[in-house]
Amino acid sequence: xxxxxxxxxxxxxxxxxxxxxxxxxxxxxxxxxxxxxxxxxxxxxxxxxxxxxxxxxxxxxxxxxxxxxxxxxxxxxxxxxxxxxxxxxxxxxxxxxxxxxxxxxxxxxxxxxxxxxxxxxxxxxxxxxxxxxxxxxxxxxxxxxxxxxxxxxxxxxxxxxxxxxxxxxxxxxxxxxxxxxxxxxxxxxxxxxxxxxxxxxxxxxxxxxxxxxxxxxxxxxxxxxxxxxxxxxxxxxxxxxxxxxxxxxxxxxxxxxxxxxxxxxxxxxxxxxxxxxxxxxxxxxxxxxxxxxxxxxxxxxxxxxxxxxxxxxxxxxxxxxxxxxxxxxxxxxxxxxxxxxxxxxxxxxxxxxxxxxxxxxxxxxxxxxxxxxxxxxxxxxxxxxxxxxxxxxxxxxxxxxxxxxxxxxxxxxxxxxxxxxxxxxxxxxxxxxxxxxxxxxxxxxxxxxxxxxxxxxxxxxxxxxxxxxxxxxxxxxxxxxxxxxxxxxxxxxxxx
Amino acid sequence: xxxxxxxxxxxxxxxxxxxxxxxxxxxxxxxxxxxxxxxxxxxxxxxxxxxxxxxxxxxxxxxxxxxxxxxxxxxxxxxxxxxxxxxxxxxxxxxxxxxxxxxxxxxxxxxxxxxxxxxxxxxxxxxxxxxxxxxxxxxxxxxxxxxxxxxxxxxxxxxxxxxxxxxxxxxxxxxxxxxxxxxxxxxxxxxxxxxxxxxxxxxxxxxxxxxxxxxxxxxxxxxxxxxxxxxxxxxxxxxxxxxxxxxxxxxxxxxxxxxxxxxxxxxxxxxxxxxxxxxxxxxxxxxxxxxxxxxxxxxxxxxxxxxxxxxxxxxxxxxxxx
Numbered sequence: 009x010x011x012x013x014x015x016x017x018x019x020x021x022x023x024x025x026x027x028x029x030x031x032x033x034x035x036x037x038x039x040x041x042x043x044x045x046x047x048x049x050x051x052x053x054x055x056x057x058x059x060x061x062x063x064x065x066x067x068x069x070x071x072x073x074x075x076x077x078x079x080x081x082x083x084x085x086x087x088x089x090x091x092x093x094x095x096x097x098x099x100x101x102x103x104x105x106x107x108x109x110x111x112x113x114x115x116x117x118x119x120x121x122x123x124x125x126x127x128x129x130x131x132x133x134x135x136x137x138x139x140x141x142x143x144x145x146x147x148x149x150x151x152x153x154x155x156x157x158x159x160x161x162x163x164x165x166x167x168x169x170x171x172x173x174x175x176x177x178x179x180x181x182x183x184x185x186x187x188x189x190x191x192x193x194x195x196x197x198x199x200x201x202x203x204x205x206x207x208x209x210x211x212x213x214x215x216x217x218x219x220x221x222x223x224x225x226x227x228x229x230x231x232x233x234x235x236x237x238x239x240x241x242x243x244x245x246x247x248x249x250x251x252x253x254x255x256x257x258x259x260x261x262x263x264x265x266x267x268x269x270x271x272x273x274x275x276x277x278x279x280x281x282x283x284x285x286x287x288x289x290x291x292x293x294x295x296x297x298x299x300x301x302x303x304x305x306x307x308x309x310x311x312x313x314x315x316x317x318x319x320x321x322x323x324x325x326x327x328x329x330x331x332x333x334x335x336x337x338x339x340x341x342x343x344x345x346x347x348x349x350x351x352x353x354x355x356x357x358x359x360x361x362x363x364x365x366x367x368x369x370x371x372x373x374x375x376x377x378x379x380x381x382x383x384x385x386x387x388x389x390x391x392x393x394x395x396x397x398x399x400x401x402x403x404x405x406x407x408x409x410x411x412x413x414x415x416x417x418x419x420x421x422x423x424x425x426x427x428x429x430x431x432x433x434x435x436x437x438x439x440x441x442x443x444x445x446x447x448x449x450x451x452x453x454x455x456x457x458x459x460x461x462x463x464x465x466x467x468x469x470x471x472x473x474x475x476x477x478x479x480x481x482x483x484x485x486x487x488x489x490x491x492x493x494x495x496x497x498x499x500x501x502x503x504x
Numbered sequence: 505x506x507x508x509x510x511x512x513x514x515x516x517x518x519x520x521x522x523x524x525x526x527x528x529x530x531x532x533x534x535x536x537x538x539x540x541x542x543x544x545x546x547x548x549x550x551x552x553x554x555x556x557x558x559x560x561x562x563x564x565x566x567x568x569x570x571x572x573x574x575x576x577x578x579x580x581x582x583x584x585x586x587x588x589x590x591x592x593x594x595x596x597x598x599x600x601x602x603x604x605x606x607x608x609x610x611x612x613x614x615x616x617x618x619x620x621x622x623x624x625x626x627x628x629x630x631x632x633x634x635x636x637x638x639x640x641x642x643x644x645x646x647x648x649x650x651x652x653x654x655x656x657x658x659x660x661x662x663x664x665x666x667x668x669x670x671x672x673x674x675x676x677x678x679x680x681x682x683x684x685x686x687x688x689x690x691x692x693x694x695x696x697x698x699x700x701x702x703x704x705x706x707x708x709x710x711x712x713x714x715x716x717x718x719x720x721x722x723x724x725x726x727x728x729x730x731x732x733x734x735x736x737x738x739x740x741x742x743x744x745x746x747x748x749x750x751x752x753x754x755x756x757x758x759x760x761x762x763x764x765x766x767x768x769x770x771x772x773x774x775x776x777x778x779x780x781x782x783x784x785x786x787x788x789x790x791x792x793x794x795x796x797x798x799x800x801x802x803x804x805x806x807x808x809x810x811x812x813x814x815x816x817x818x819x820x821x822x823x824x825x826x
Contacts, residue, residue: 095738096598098639102511110514167514175512323733458731460634460738474599474639478568479510 045124048115049133049206055108055146056209060262060354063269064276068099069107071153071262072273072354074284075099076437079466080429080444081452083284083343084317086331092320094461097496100473101154105166108150113167115143135201138214142204144194145221148187149356152228155183156442157470159500160491162483174480177487180501184232188225188243195221195250209260219258222250223362227439230365231446233372234504241374248375252366253359256396260356267350274348274434278334285331285340288316289452290433293426297412300399305433307334307342315340320456346398347434355435360396363389364428371420383415386424393431425449441466445503467496468503507563508570523562523569525611529555545659552652559605568606568615573646573805590804592616593680599639601678601744603646603806612646614676614806618745619718627718633728634739635716643748646806648675653757662764664781668757669790670800675751678744678807679797687741694736704732751799756788762821774826781821786814 038044061070068075077083078092085092118124119136133139154161163183165175195218203212210216225247232240253259264272277283286306291314294302306314310332317329317340332338334345346352367385369375377384387408394404407413415423425443429450432440444452445468455464471494476484484494492498506517535549562569570591594600594616601616618641620628628636650673657666685691698704698714706712713729720726740746762781770778789798801814 090598090738093738095742097637098599102516105514106511106516113514162512166512169514170518173509173513173518175510323731323737458734460734462630464632475508475510476512477640479508480512 043129045127045129046114046118047133048118048130048139049204051111051115051206052133052139052142052146052204053206053208055111055143056207056262057270058103058108059150059356060264060270061273064264064271064273066273066277067103069101069103070273071356071436071438072434073437074273074277076439076441077284077434078437080432080437080440081287081289081319082433082437082440084287084319084321086283086285086317086329086340087326088283089320089322089326093322093456093459094467094496095459097461097471098473099157099470100475101158101161102473102475104150104154105162109147110167112143112147112150116140119143131202133206134204134212135199137197137199138201138204141194141197141214142207142217144190144197145217145224148190148194148221149224151183151187152224153438155180155187156231156500157438158472159469159498160487174483176483177491179490181235184228184502185239188228188246191221191225191228192246192250209262216258216260219251219253220260220357222247223252223258223357223365225250226252226362226365226369227357230369230374231442231502233368234446235502237372241372244369244374248366253357253362256359256392259358259396261353262356263353264351271350272348272352272354274343275350275352278342278348282331282333282342284343285317285329286343288318290430291316291341293430293450297410298407299430300394300403300407301397301430301433303344304346304397304399305344307344308337309339309341310337311339317341319453320459322458343434355396357439358393358396358431358435360389360393360431361428361435361439363392364424364431367424368421371417371424379415379417379420382417382420382424386415386420386427389424389431390427393427396431421447422449445499462495462497465497468499469496471496507566520563523605524560525557525605526560527555527557529553543661547657547659549655550652551654552650554650555647557610557647559607559609559611562605562607566607568604568613570602571605571611573603573612590807593678593807593809598742599637599744601643601748601807606642610645610647612675612806614643614646614678614748615640616643616678616744616748617641617742618643619743622719622721622723627716628721629716629718629726629728631720631728633716633726633730634735635718635743637739637742641745643678643745644676646675646677646751648751649673662766664760664762664764667759669754670757671754672800673752676748676806677751677799677802679747679749679794680810681797681808682749682794683741683744683747684810685796686736686747689733689736691736694732698729707731749794749797749799751802752791752793753789753799754791755786755798755800756790757786757800759784759787760821776825777823778825779821779823783817783819783821785817785819787816 059071061067066074075091090096118130119139124130125136151163160177160179162175163178165172168175198214198218205212226244229240229243229247264270291306295314302314309315321329329340330338331340331342334342363385366375367382367389370377370381370385371379390408391404394407425447426449428443429440452466454466456466457464461467488494505520505522507520509515509518531551531553533551537545537547539546572591574590592600592602599617601614604613604615605611606613617637617639620636620638622628630636653668653670655668657664682691686694696704700711702711704712704714708729708731714732714735715729716726718726760781760783762779765778792799797808798814802808803811
């Protein structure tokens with residue numbers, strides 16, 4: 009017995025030696041050059057940067073993406089006319105999930121997890137509450153953009169990793185209230201603790217985040233004007249009580265940099281492709297009102313005039329137009345340099361846009377003051393947009409004094425939405441398109457002759473990515489039976 | 505092995521253990537010297553290879569998986585032209601095609617956009633007369649039924665004539681060249697007259713245009729002519745099925761003719777031996793089912809992304825031994 013005992017002791021001893029030698033050599037599964045903890049501030053920056061577009065790429069996930077600007081008929085295509093004629097139908101949203109949404113979820117998880125929330129790698133980017141609140145607002149903004157584009161989307165079961173590779177689609181009528189609740193709770197969550205760092209949108213200014221959250225809340229509430237005005241009205245009041253944007257300083261301005269890695273996608277496109285010219289609808293509308301924004305939005309042609317390219321021009325007729333280049337302009341106008349320079353910012357949500365939203369709410373009687381208040385908001389909205397574009401106070405006053413601009417209660421909606429559309433040039437195109445679907449205003453070319461959408465109409469939504477059909481078929485079939493065919497002419501819930 | 509998963513989970517791939525694939529193959533090689541006399545020799549080599557494979561299992565719940573038939577590949581080239589490592593091809597925003605291992609089938613199934621067809625196989629068109637795109641159609645297998653080669657050399661009194669043939673039966677590939685040519689109106693099929701006897705490029709209102717042979721969803725035949733330019737530029741350009749071809753071919757890969765000078769002929773020249781020959785590479789694509797693209801020299805094993813035509817080389821060979 010004694011002998012056996014001895015042997016087993018040696019075996020144990022050998023085992024200990026092996027284990028300890030493992031420790032000396034380090035675990036091969038741990039990369040010594042990477043932080044074991046999530047750097048939450050980098051994730052916030054990355055999520056914001058994603059929506060602006062990296063390397064000047066014109067991704068379809070950009071807030072100012074080409075497709076959104078085309079659907080809103082701000083721009084026309086100069087050569088490849090597929091997108092403006094709606095022959096591209098499926099748009100991919102997966103990168104929203106695998107990119108910013110997953111990052112923002114991690115920010116929230118890390119700042120909530122008792123084991124991680126107090127780590128230096130977490131707290132150096134701002135107080136837990138401030139990080140969580142900003143991540144929630146940005147997440148809501150992304151989901152809002154997505155549900156407006158596709159309708160029903162994976163939401164409650166999304167971002168579950170290997171726990172669920174087949175998330176169900178949530179109905180838009182459930183997503184909207186949920187996002188408005190998120191925005192309201194998040195804007196109350198900011199505290200006076202350390203300000204956000206890594207916040208390339210507002211540079212740690214909590215008030216601007218709050219104003220944005222409430223303004224998005226108001227925009228979402230107004231989107232219910234047709235489908236559920238009662239809820240819209242209640243939610244609008246909540247948003248106003250929270251505090252909307254109060255000046256152009258509050259504009260959600262995404263700053264591009266004077267470097268190729270983070271340049272404006274329109275500058276990038278004008279490096280050599282020149283795929284887009286300004287639409288004749290924009291040029292003619294601005295000229296009709298003697299609008300001082302014309303030389304800001306639009307570049308002169310070779311003959312020093314401003315000429316738009318009619319939206320949807322295709323085939324042989326396109327041969328009559330030449331957009332030229334910045335150095336050698338053609339006979340139709342390119343986008344103005346001020347709004348498409350390498351470091352020209354893009355505005356995701358503007359003070360002007362919020363004022364026009366309030367104007368419509370006043371006109372509808374959702375907020376006090378009736379058409380008198382609507383007129384004030386309308387005038388302020390125009391002034392805010394003019395100021396944002398560098399127009400002097402004198403020129404703004406001249407513009408507002410024109411009979412064609414003066415607010416009239418009889419044409420309130422037409423005027424408000426036309427000015428909102430003008431103010432939104434080259435900004436959040438998805439938003440302008442959504443507002444067109446809600447109101448049918450301003451009057452765009454619809455149907456678009458020669459286009460390839462059902463009935464040649466402007467799309468009412470975009471089609472799901474192929475991956476849903478290939479990897480999530482049961483839920484895909486369920487959403488089609490609930491929402492309608494996966495087609496461009498199926499209307500989303502709020503679009504009545 | 506990276507398994508693509510639905511991105512709405514927050515992740516685009518999951519790392520799993522590999523699935524199972526079963527391969528059965530035969531390769532036959534015959535070689536020898538059929539004729540050998542004092543003055544004439546004929547050497548010949550012939551080989552042919554057959555391979556059948558079947559995807560047995562991938563991962564529970566997963567029926568197909570995109571594969572890279574040309575190996576993993578370290579990097580992708582800009583402009584959508586990836587060679588090694590290519591799994592799929594498509595232009596931004598348009599339907600794409602890719603190679604998939606499909607459970608119960610061979611691993612090289614090309615799946616991409618095709619025509620929507622009714623139960624009888626007719627192409628379905630919409631109310632405007634344009635074909636309806638179906639984004640997920642099995643366009644066939646890239647794997648050939650068999651491949652092989654045939655090499656010969658003849659030697660008669662110092663004159664050497666050699667040639668090699670190779671061939672492939674079956675296997676599909678997608679031609680981006682054809683898509684580009686037709687999409688931009690350079691392809692031959694985008695001109696000509698329609699059934700009414702009018703040029704297809706004329707306005708539909710003036711009797712021009714193209715009639716897509718197909719039916720409406722309710723089964724009635726299509727009678728609506730469409731603008732030819734729009735059909736090719738914007739609709740057919742999204743339907744990869746139209747540009748999927750059979751890669752069968754027979755090719756004369758190389759021919760050479762030469763002469764070895766005998767010692768006697770060299771006389772007082774300071775050489776031990778001398779040989780002079782002419783070689784032609786890629787002289788003749790004898791048989792191919794597709795016009796305009798050489799299926800024997802594709803950029804990848806399942807598509808060519810608008811590649812340049814292959815070159816034909818002519819060489820002169822002079823060998824002198826001192």
